[in-house]
Amino acid sequence: MTADNTALSTAAERALIEQYEAASTGDAVKLMREKAIAGFRSRGLPNRRVEEWKYTDLRRGMNEALPIAEMPAAAEAKAAVDTVAGFGDMAGARIVFVNGLYAPELSEISGVEGLTIRSLAATLAKSRPQGLGELAASLTDSALDLNTAFMRDGALIDVAAGAEIEKPVEILHVAAGEPAATYTRHVVRVGEGAKVCFSEVYSGKGHYQTNTAIEFSAAKGAEVSWIKLQNESREAQHLSTLLSRLDGEVGFDHFIFNSGAHLSRTQTFLRFDGEGSRAELRSAMLITEEQHCDVTLVVDHAVPNCESREFCKSVIDGAAKGVFQGRINVFPHAQKTDGRMVSQALFLSESVEMAYKPELEIFADDVQCAHGATSGQIDEDLLFYLRARGIPEAEARTLLVLAFLSEVIEEIGDEQVVETLEERTRTWLGY
Amino acid sequence: MALLEIKNLHTRIAEDGTEILRGVDLTVNAGEVHAIMGPNGSGKSTLSYVLAGKENYEVTEGEVLFNGENILEMGPDERAMAGMFLAFQYPIEIPGVATITFLKAALNSQRKARGLDELPTPDFMKLVREKAKQMNITSDMLKRPLNVGFSGGEKKRSEILQMALLEPTLCVLDETDSGLDIDALKVVSNGVNALRSPERAMIVITHYQRLLDHIVPDIVHVLSAGKIVKTGGPDLALELEKNGYADYIGEAA
Ligand SMILES: Nc1ncnc2c1ncn2[C@@H]1O[C@H](COP(=O)(O)OP(=O)(O)OP(=O)(O)O)[C@@H](O)[C@H]1O
Numbered sequence: 034m035t036a037d038n039t040a041l042s043t044a045a046e047r048a049l050i051e052q053y054e055a056a057s058t059g060d061a062v063k064l065m066r067e068k069a070i071a072g073f074r075s076r077g078l079p080n081r082r083v084e085e086w087k088y089t090d091l092r093r094g095m096n097e098a099l100p101i102a103e104m105p106a107a108a109e110a111k112a113a114v115d116t117v118a119g120f121g122d123m124a125g126a127r128i129v130f131v132n133g134l135y136a137p138e139l140s141e142i143s144g145v146e147g148l149t150i151r152s153l154a155a156t157l158a159k160s161r162p163q164g165l166g167e168l169a170a171s172l173t174d175s176a177l178d179l180n181t182a183f184m185r186d187g188a189l190i191d192v193a194a195g196a197e198i199e200k201p202v203e204i205l206h207v208a209a210g211e212p213a214a215t216y217t218r219h220v221v222r223v224g225e226g227a228k229v230c231f232s233e234v235y236s237g238k239g240h241y242q243t244n245t246a247i248e249f250s251a252a253k254g255a256e257v258s259w260i261k262l263q264n265e266s267r268e269a270q271h272l273s274t275l276l277s278r279l280d281g282e283v284g285f286d287h288f289i290f291n292s293g294a295h296l297s298r299t300q301t302f303l304r305f306d307g308e309g310s311r312a313e314l315r316s317a318m319l320i321t322e323e324q325h326c327d328v329t330l331v332v333d334h335a336v337p338n339c340e341s342r343e344f345c346k347s348v349i350d351g352a353a354k355g356v357f358q359g360r361i362n363v364f365p366h367a368q369k370t371d372g373r374m375v376s377q378a379l380f381l382s383e384s385v386e387m388a389y390k391p392e393l394e395i396f397a398d399d400v401q402c403a404h405g406a407t408s409g410q411i412d413e414d415l416l417f418y419l420r421a422r423g424i425p426e427a428e429a430r431t432l433l434v435l436a437f438l439s440e441v442i443e444e445i446g447d448e449q450v451v452e453t454l455e456e457r458t459r460t461w462l463g464y
Numbered sequence: 465m466a467l468l469e470i471k472n473l474h475t476r477i478a479e480d481g482t483e484i485l486r487g488v489d490l491t492v493n494a495g496e497v498h499a500i501m502g503p504n505g506s507g508k509s510t511l512s513y514v515l516a517g518k519e520n521y522e523v524t525e526g527e528v529l530f531n532g533e534n535i536l537e538m539g540p541d542e543r544a545m546a547g548m549f550l551a552f553q554y555p556i557e558i559p560g561v562a563t564i565t566f567l568k569a570a571l572n573s574q575r576k577a578r579g580l581d582e583l584p585t586p587d588f589m590k591l592v593r594e595k596a597k598q599m600n601i602t603s604d605m606l607k608r609p610l611n612v613g614f615s616g617g618e619k620k621r622s623e624i625l626q627m628a629l630l631e632p633t634l635c636v637l638d639e640t641d642s643g644l645d646i647d648a649l650k651v652v653s654n655g656v657n658a659l660r661s662p663e664r665a666m667i668v669i670t671h672y673q674r675l676l677d678h679i680v681p682d683i684v685h686v687l688s689a690g691k692i693v694k695t696g697g698p699d700l701a702l703e704l705e706k707n708g709y710a711d712y713i714g715e716a717a
């Protein structure tokens with residue numbers, strides 16, 4: 034292909050195009066990939082002039098295109114997965130991706146009634162999976178385009194109507210060490226009235242790039258809770274896109290815990306497509322040193338009578354930078370919308386940065402929408418009180434950071450998850 | 465050797481340099497109970513904060529020896545581990561930290577500092593329940609975030625519960641009686657008296673004789689304008705109750 038590459042100004046952008054051309058396959062979604070790479074070719078990597086990426090300049094942050102990752106030897110893959118804590122043994126089903134590729138021998142995907150899990154790669158060899166690309170079609174975004182162009186494997190998950198899946202369904206991503214890039218794409222569909230909990234975990238060692246995307250839809254009356262744990266290596270880059278669409282009367286509780294990666298961008302797009310639904314999008318970030326962590330949420334209230342909550346708590350240390358962008362769009366006729374957004378940041382050092390960009394775009398008149406943000410340091414009086422009881426300073430700080438995060442973490446409800454996350458916070462604080 | 469020796473202590477507020485304590489001298493021996501009384505704003509709480517190691521104050525002159533050791537360079541946690549305890553005049557609310565979690569962290573840090581093992585959770589729970597019961601603190605309160613939504617009296621009882629649990633050698637009680645109803649005053653006083661021992665000393669800051677009816681002091685001091693202007697026996701408190709501070713305020717100036 035000899036298209037015009039003039040929009041591509043960096044070596045990494047040109048290398049991505051070359052990679053695509055060299056790897057070009059003839060699978061069932063060839064056209065979708067072609068369209069995506071053409072989109073990327075015309076725009077290049079997102080940079081500060083792209084409004085949605087204003088605070089995360091990927092053109093500067095991503096200065097190389099690592100080779101596409103391959104599956105390591107079986108023993109190495111197993112060893113890598115064994116070191117990942119995830120959420121312990123609480124999962125009822127588990128699909129594991131090592132370097133972005135499905136590892137059947139490390140997964141446990143069958144045996145749960147009402148739950149079907151398949152590998153994307155295996156399906157793509159034959160046909161275009163149902164739902165793939167549907168939600169993605171509505172978004173113009175270069176990170177997503179790269180995912181579509183390069184997606185190699187992923188999980189196709191269907192939860193049958195009425196099914197109540199008791200134990201969490203875990204989607205585990207592990208990078209096993211080689212400097213490489215992974216592209217996973219998941220399609221998750223939850224049937225009418227079904228009840229399920231997902232845990233999505235990212236972990237790894239060394240220098241690598243993760244680009245992951247999920248297309249998620251919930252049918253009428255579904256109850257879904259979802260926990261994403263981003264615990265990538267501190268040298269890694271993590272780009273993730275969640276596209277979600279909720280029918281009526283759905284309850285969706287989403288929680289993101291970001292503590293890994295040198296540079297991360299977690300973008301969530303949620304569209305209410307049926308009345309009477311509720312979504313809570315919570316996140317916690319714990320970053321330090323030179324980490325850059327971007328949490329971006331876009332909620333479309335396309336129908337009346339839905340409720341959304343966006344709550345982001347950030348703990349920032351060292352010279353790290355946090356970004357929280359939240360956008361609530363209320364469409365004309367989406368009356369009785371109730372949307373609220375809150376950002377709270379705790380700064381543990383003087384050289385941190387936090388960018389907060391709330392956007393409310395409201396085209397209906399009978400709605401309630403609000404946003405607010407606070408930031409501050411650890412309260413010296415609280416610290417003194419704890420220390421005056423003999424609690425050493427480091428532990429007292431840990432207690433106060435946990436206390437700050439507890440408001441979002443404890444909402445999760447599942448005690449084991451809460452404990453795991455608190456444990457992670459303690460570890461992060463070196464305690 | 466005295467348990468606590470304060471010599472010519474001068475302190476000012478770090479932020480704006482206002483001088484608060486202007487040469488306090490005080491010696492407290494093990495086994496003694498001292499009461500400190502004095503007008504509002506005379507520096508009683510300041511003295512207690514300086515003893516506990518609060519950083520907003522700057523010591524410009526003098527020294528504080530605890531067990532013979534100068535503690536002014538020590539952090540508040542180190543002082544606590546050395547046996548110092550301040551029951552705050554205004555106990556602070558700590559949202560997000562459950563009272564029970566806090567108590568456990570405090571007790572175990574102090575045990576660690578004393579070379580003891582952490583108390584196993586069942587033993588700890590048993591101990592806390594027993595002490596909490598004596599202080600009329602319900603297990604529901606123990607589960608709540610520290611002091612959050614506690615009534616004024618509950619906060620004070622919670623302070624004494626902490627003291628009972630940590631078993632310090634020097635207890636500084638800053639107006640622990642304020643905000644207590646009549647029954648709670650008895651509960652708190654009993655809690656304090658239960659800790660009285662030959663190895664332990666107390667400094668009780670109060671405005672009222674009624675607390676001293678329950679916790680009978682050995683020595684009473686009057687602090688006025690940052691200095692101890694009068695020291696006497698238990699009778700001094702009774703006299704102050706009758707005549708107020710008028711006779712002593714002049715002396716400090
Ligand atoms: N951080 C501060 N900033 C400014 N002034 C202060 C500060 N801390 C104490 N002061 C002042 O120092 C003086 C002594 O205060 P302190 O609280 O020690 O008095 P007190 O004897 O405990 O009074 P009370 O009986 O009312 O409790 C007061 O005039 C008070 O306003």
Ligand SMILES: [Mg+2]
Pocket residue numbers: 508509510553638639
């Ligand atoms: Mg006072």
